[in-house]
Amino acid sequence: MNEERVEWVSRDRIRIVGRAEQIVVGKAINHWPLVGDFVTLDETEERVEEVVSRRNVLRRADPGQGDQELAANVDVLLLVCGADRPIKAGRIAREAALAWECGAEPIVVITKSDLAADISGLMTTVVQQNPGIDVIATTTSDSTTAEMLLDVIGDRTAVLIGESGAGKSSLTNALAGRDVAAVDGVREGDQKGRHTTTARSLLAIGDGGTIIDTPGIRAVGLPSGVDVDELMFADIVALEGGCKFRDCRHLDEPGCNVRTAAEAGALPAQRLDLWHELRREAESAQRRANVHEQRRYERSFSRIVDEAQRIKRGDQPR
Numbered sequence: 649m650n651e652e653r654v655e656w657v658s659r660d661r662i663r664i665v666g667r668a669e670q671i672v673v674g675k676a677i678n679h680w681p682l683v684g685d686f687v688t689l690d691e692t693e694e695r696v697e698e699v700v701s702r703r704n705v706l707r708r709a710d711p712g713q714g715d716q717e718l719a720a721n722v723d724v725l726l727l728v729c730g731a732d733r734p735i736k737a738g739r740i741a742r743e744a745a746l747a748w749e750c751g752a753e754p755i756v757v758i759t760k761s762d763l764a765a766d767i768s769g770l771m772t773t774v775v776q777q778n779p780g781i782d783v784i785a786t787t788t789s790d791s792t793t794a795e796m797l798l799d800v801i802g803d804r805t806a807v808l809i810g811e812s813g814a815g816k817s818s819l820t821n822a823l824a825g826r827d828v829a830a831v832d833g834v835r836e837g838d839q840k841g842r843h844t845t846t847a848r849s850l851l852a853i854g855d856g857g858t859i860i861d862t863p864g865i866r867a868v869g870l871p872s873g874v875d876v877d878e879l880m881f882a883d884i885v886a887l888e889g890g891c892k893f894r895d896c897r898h899l900d901e902p903g904c905n906v907r908t909a910a911e912a913g914a915l916p917a918q919r920l921d922l923w924h925e926l927r928r929e930a931e932s933a934q935r936r937a938n939v940h941e942q943r944r945y946e947r948s949f950s951r952i953v954d955e956a957q958r959i960k961r962g963d964q965p966r
């Protein structure tokens with residue numbers, strides 16, 4: 649049976665690459681298909697038979713609703729940031745952790761390099777903060793920058809991630825070599841308007857490469873159970889063993905081996921700054937999650953109290 653790739657997914661249908669019609673997904677399917685999945689069809693070619701075993705799944709955390717699966721069979725995660733705005737180290741680190749968790753390669757793409765006062769300085773900073781992650785600069789004013797990125801992607805599947813306005817749509821168009829994505833959310837001369845159901849989530853680029861842009865990817869949360877320290881801070885974890893206190897926060901504790909290393913230049917200062925930044929983000933995410941839990945608990949508690957009072961009054965249960 650031929651394997652075909654899923655380009656777009658709705659509640660009960662999918663579309664596959666190279667076919668115009670939507671295809672029904674039966675209830676008995678082994679997995680709900682994701683963009684990027686490979687599937688087989690039945691003989692009528694009107695129903696999905698099976699989702700082919702996945703190499704990996706890209707997930708994001710959905711506060712209060714658990715993890716959400718975004719795309720399957722992802723090789724590269726392009727962390728897109730605009731050179732026209734401050735580049736948030738914490739954001740890059742979190743997005744990179746998302747890539748590693750999935751098993752994809754994170755690559756930072758600094759777009760709008762034409763707007764940067766000092767693009768090489770900016771790239772150096774990002775490289776120092778994120779050792780082991782490649783950093784590429786692109787601009788729509790020089791098409792060779794997109795060609796370079798095309799070479800890097802090769803025949804792999806890349807997912808674009810980054811905040812609104814970062815330049816994802818412009819980059820998509822540059823990689824595709826034609827206008828396929830709406831820049832600034834507006835597509836010129838598009839009769840179908842913005843809510844067209846034929847919008848593509850998966851696009852063929854270059855020589856056998858693929859890019860995926862799905863709306864859910866714009867807002868990122870770390871999936872549950874991701875240990876950022878273990879994924880990203882092996883250098884700090886190794887130094888931590890030498891701290892005097894086991895729960896050292898590497899702030900003002902005496903005998904802090906991590907700070908000593910940073911002061912001596914053995915650990916780049918940016919690394920420790922980034923670690924602190926991520927720690928603060930993780931703590932405030934935890935606080936938000938706790939508030940959510942607390943509200944849920946209070947709601948269920950007040951139901952129990954109501955119920956008890958009804959029973960006391962001798963009311964019939966609702």
Ligand SMILES: Nc1nc2c(ncn2[C@@H]2O[C@H](COP(=O)(O)OP(=O)(O)O)[C@@H](O)[C@H]2O)c(=O)[nH]1
Pocket residue numbers: 759760761762763786787788789810811812813814815816817818819830831832833
């Ligand atoms: N100067 C300059 N502007 C760019 C470049 N890439 C994108 N932009 C502008 O940045 C804005 C946001 O771009 P868009 O692709 O819609 O970002 P998205 O929200 O991430 O999809 C638009 O006004 C683009 O014209 C670039 O390389 N150079």
Ligand SMILES: [Mg+2]
Pocket residue numbers: 816817818829830831832833
């Ligand atoms: Mg866009």
Ligand SMILES: [Zn+2]
Pocket residue numbers: 888891892896897898899901903904905906907
């Ligand atoms: Zn310490």
